[in-house]
Amino acid sequence: MKRLFVVGAATLSLSACAVTMxxxxxxxxQTDAGLAVDLQNSWTRIPAALNGATNGTVLTxxxxxxxxxxxxxxxxxxxxxxxPRNVDVPVFRAGxxxxxxxxxxxxxxxxxxxxxxxxxxxxxxxxxxxAGIRFNLVGKYSSGLNMRGDAALAVVNGKLNVILFVAPxxxxxxxxxxxxxxxxQSARLSSS
Amino acid sequence: MxxxxxxxxxxxxxxxxxxxxxxxxxxxxxxxxNQASIExxxxxxxxxxxxxxxxxxxxxxxxxxxxxxxxxxxxxxxxFCTEMRFYVLDTPDFNAAMAPNGMMLxxxxxxxRLESEDELAFVMAHEFGxxxxxxxxERAGAIKNASxxxxxxxxxxxxxxxxxxxxxGYVPAMAGAMGFSRDQEREADLxxxxxxxxxxxxxxxxxxxxxxxxxxxxxxxxxxxxxRFTRGSIFASHPLTxxxxxxxxxxxxxxxxxxxxxxxxxxxxxxxxxxxxLEAEIAQRDPGATLALLQRLQxxxxxxxxLEYARGEIYRYRDDPGDGALALASYTRATAQADAPVETWRxxxxxxxxxxxxxxxxxxxxxxxxxxxxxxxxxxxxxLLSTLRENQQ
Numbered sequence: 255m256k257r258l259f260v261v262g263a264a265t266l267s268l269s270a271c272a273v274t275m276x277x278x279x280x281x282x283x284q285t286d287a288g289l290a291v292d293l294q295n296s297w298t299r300i301p302a303a304l305n306g307a308t309n310g311t312v313l314t315x316x317x318x319x320x321x322x323x324x325x326x327x328x329x330x331x332x333x334x335x336x337x338p339r340n341v342d343v344p345v346f347r348a349g350x351x352x353x354x355x356x357x358x359x360x361x362x363x364x365x366x367x368x369x370x371x372x373x374x375x376x377x378x379x380x381x382x383x384x385a386g387i388r389f390n391l392v393g394k395y396s397s398g399l400n401m402r403g404d405a406a407l408a409v410v411n412g413k414l415n416v417i418l419f420v421a422p423x424x425x426x427x428x429x430x431x432x433x434x435x436x437x438x439q440s441a442r443l444s445s446s
Numbered sequence: 447m448x449x450x451x452x453x454x455x456x457x458x459x460x461x462x463x464x465x466x467x468x469x470x471x472x473x474x475x476x477x478x479x480n481q482a483s484i485e486x487x488x489x490x491x492x493x494x495x496x497x498x499x500x501x502x503x504x505x506x507x508x509x510x511x512x513x514x515x516x517x518x519x520x521x522x523x524x525x526f527c528t529e530m531r532f533y534v535l536d537t538p539d540f541n542a543a544m545a546p547n548g549m550m551l552x553x554x555x556x557x558x559r560l561e562s563e564d565e566l567a568f569v570m571a572h573e574f575g576x577x578x579x580x581x582x583x584e585r586a587g588a589i590k591n592a593s594x595x596x597x598x599x600x601x602x603x604x605x606x607x608x609x610x611x612x613x614x615g616y617v618p619a620m621a622g623a624m625g626f627s628r629d630q631e632r633e634a635d636l637x638x639x640x641x642x643x644x645x646x647x648x649x650x651x652x653x654x655x656x657x658x659x660x661x662x663x664x665x666x667x668x669x670x671x672x673x674r675f676t677r678g679s680i681f682a683s684h685p686l687t688x689x690x691x692x693x694x695x696x697x698x699x700x701x702x703x704x705x706x707x708x709x710x711x712x713x714x715x716x717x718x719x720x721x722x723x724l725e726a727e728i729a730q731r732d733p734g735a736t737l738a739l740l741q742r743l744q745x746x747x748x749x750x751x752x753l754e755y756a757r758g759e760i761y762r763y764r765d766d767p768g769d770g771a772l773a774l775a776s777y778t779r780a781t782a783q784a785d786a787p788v789e790t791w792r793x794x795x796x797x798x799x800x801x802x803x804x805x806x807x808x809x810x811x812x813x814x815x816x817x818x819x820x821x822x823x824x825x826x827x828x829x830l831l832s833t834l835r836e837n838q839q
Contacts, residue, residue, distance in 0.1 A: 340670035342731040347765060351796050352826060354763075361729040369503040369536055376823035387826065394503030 273303040278313060284444055285311040287327035289415055292440035294433045297323075307366055308335050310416075319395070320426045323434065326416040334362040334416065346414045352378075352387050359405055359418065360391070367396040368420075373405075381408040382415055382443050391420065402427040406438045417441055469580035469587070474525050484586045485546070492547035499533050499549065506534040506554065506719070514715050515570075518563065519550065522571045522641060526578070536719075538726040540659060544573040546582035558723045559659065559739065562712045564651035568638050572652075575637030581630045588627075635690065639697035648707055649698035656691050658742060667734035709746055720749055721787055724756040733764045751783030755790045762797060773797050788817045792827065799834070808834040 278299040284290040286302060287310070300312040310326035312318060326334060330348040337343040344361040356373045363371045371393035379388035386408030393401045403420035419434045421427040469485075478486035499505060506512070515534060520527035529548040538555040545551075550573050560566050576582065626634070635652070642649040666672045716723075727736050737760055744753050758776035761769040777794045780786040795810035811831045815824060 340668065342668055344729065344731055344763070349800070351800065352830070353792065353796050353823065356823070356826075357763075364726060364729045372822060374822040375825065377825040378829045389823075396503050397498070398501035398503045398505070 273301055275300050275304060283313075285325045285327070287311075287325075287413075288444045289325050289327050289417075290442050290444045291325065291417070291437045294436060306336060308362075308418075309333065315430070316426065319422075321421040321430050322419070323437070324416065324418040326414070326418065328414040328416070330412060330414075334358065334418075335366055337365075348412060350409075355407055355409070355414065356387060356389060358414075359407070359416065363391070363393065363420075368393045368401060369396070370394050371401075379406060379408075381406050381438075382410050382441055384408040384410050388438070392423075395422070400424065404431070404434050404438070406441065410443060415441075415443070469583050472526070472578050472580050475529070485583045488546045488582055488586055492545040492549060495545065496531070496547065496549045499535075499551065502535065504535045504537050506536050508534075508718065511715065511719065515552065518567060519570050519574070521645065522567060523574050526574070530574070530577075536722065536726065538723070538730055542569050542573050544576040544582075546577070546580075548577065550574070550577075554719065554723045554726065557716055558720075558727070559662070560655060560712070561658070561742075562651065562707050562709050564642065564647040564649075564707055565655045566712070567645070567647050568642055568649070568652040568655065571638035571641040572634045575634035575641070576626055576630065578637065579630070579633060581626050581634070585626060585630065632690075632693070635694060636697055639694060643698075650695070651707075652694045653691055653698060656687055656694070660687050660691075662735050662738045662742075665734045665738035667732050671732065671735070710748070713746060713748060717749060721752050721756075724752065725759075728756065728759050728763070731763070733760045736760055749785060751780045751786030751790070754780035754783070755787050755793075758790070758793060758797075762793065770797055770801050774801065788814065788821075791817060792821075792823070795827075795830075799830075804834050804837055808838070 276299050278293055278297040280293050280295055282290060282292055283297075283299070289311075293313075295315065297313040297315050300314065300318070302309065302311055305312050307318075308324050308326060309328060309332060310324050313323040313325070315321050324334075328334060328346045330346055333343045333345045335343055343365055344358050346355075346358060350358065353376075356376055360371045360373050371391065373389045373391060376387065376389040379386050381388070386406060388404070388406050391401070391403035391405060393403075395401050400423035401420055402423040403418065405416065405418045407414060407416040409415070417438050419430065421430060478489060480486060511534060512532070515532045519530055519532045523530050526548075530550060531548055532550050532552065534552050534554060534557065536554045538558075539553050540555045540559055541553045542556055543551040550570065552569070556569060557566070560569070639649045639652060642651065663671060724736075724740075727739065730736070737757065740753055740757050740760075744750065754776045758773040758780065761773035761776060774794065774797045777790050777797065780790045781794070791810050791814035795807045795814060798804075798807035798810055808831055811827050811834070815821070815827055815831070818824075821827070
């Protein structure tokens with residue numbers, strides 16, 4: 255029994271080490287879901303397994319409350335945000351219109367505690383080789399800080415792919431805006 | 447769970463001989479004499495938390511709404527008015543909370559569900575009752591006694607009334623400070639019923655509130671919500687709804703009926719926020735509960751443009767078979783009203799496009815762009831419209 259406990263503890267210990275935050279150096283980066291982008295600067299990568307808020311990979315330079323990029327590939331019936339069991343949250347459905355996809359993002363942000371969230375400058379955008387959408391976001395963090403953001407999304411092969419950047423309007427949005435633009439432009443899907 | 451915890455606390459206290467935790471009723475201007483006391487600690491934590499509330503993104507700062515809440519709160523608090531601060535948070539949970547430093551939090555989800563001033567008066571009197579009866583300090587004292595008895599308590603066990611705090615970033619210590627036992631909730635209920643009787647409000651208001659909420663929860667699309675009511679909400683610690691309705695009905699029997707029952711006057715107060723608060727409800731994705739709420743709100747036969755728009759939004763996102771037609775019918779009814787949100791035309795375009803009536807979709811998008819030339823989605827709608835018109839040719 256004691257031996258079993260030791261083996262179990264060792265296994266848990268090993269498995270805990272398997273998923274960690276890692277450095278994401280300048281250059282190409284690929285998520286487990288197959289979304290690839292090019293980074294100009296060094297970022298910290300938070301894998302999906304350690305991301306408690308959304309169902310994707312997160313990149314941050316100064317901490318998730320200061321700059322946060324979510325790289326998401328969502329199957330139909332799944333949500334952008336994570337939720338406790340038996341709690342209903344906005345979900346992606348096949349056949350959603352462009353405007354409903356925008357609303358999916360804003361409603362999801364409302365559900366994680368942001369307020370006054372609005373999509374602005376919503377426009378058609380060729381993204382991942384498909385007819386996608388780009389838009390800017392404004393809102394407020396729960397702390398009352400003004401938030402700004404950028405989003406690009408497209409449905410490809412039945413999956414909703416989203417790049418979502420949010421940051422405080424003061425300093426951090428502008429400080430990252432150029433790189434985020436380049437990151438979105440570089441986005442592509444990888445078969446591996 | 448909570449009653450078991452209370453029993454454990456009491457047993458523990460009996461075993462070790464606890465200090466009494468009955469602090470009695472509050473006096474005007476009461477302040478902690480000993481800065482190392484539980485009361486002083488709770489005050490300090492509450493003051494810290496209130497600073498966060500003041501900056502919170504969810505804080506509603508509408509002067510008219512706040513003046514209304516302040517006036518009503520002061521009427522209830524009487525000579526304690528100068529010690530009270532009232533805040534409305536634009537969060538959808540049905541909840542309110544009271545801190546031991548005089549800070550009262552009221553969620554928009556609660557204001558949205560109440561129908562008249564006497565119902566709000568009951569909720570605010572209930573929260574003030576916690577303050578007047580020193581419930582936070584008493585509960586903290588009971589917890590401290592339990593710790594002496596060897597019970598390991600964490601803040602996680604004390605999570606009650608946390609819904610009101612969710613939008614502010616959850617603070618376990620404050621959830622403890624603002625959470626009350628079931629007996630305290632009952633005491634606050636009865637305090638509120640007496641308060642309403644004394645002020646000439648209809649004390650049956652409390653019964654109506656709970657009956658309405660019971661009906662809404664019964665209509666929820668979420669089985670867990672129907673079964674256990676809302677986790678982390680006001681129900682976690684409060685007396686069961688049936689029990690509550692029964693004793694409140696009894697307490698209200700001697701009420702002086704009349705004051706504060708004007709539903710139209712109350713709706714006028716919350717009207718400027720109706721659309722925004724409903725959108726927050728819709729983001730909760732509980733179509734059954736929200737449709738039940740809308741049906742009740744529509745009974746007054748006012749605000750039909752906003753309410754039918756909201757109804758259309760629920761059918762549109764629910765997307766069950768036939769929901770497209772139901773959404774379209776709701777949106778169409780909304781457009782016959784002067785208060786229909788301009789987005790109604792855009793949503794008609796979205797639904798008509800899905801239903802395959804491309805001409806009607808294009809017409810609706812055009813109406814939307816005419817009515818909202820500065821819309822944030824103008825570029826996308828223009829593009830969709832162009833494609834639709836090309837397909838017609």
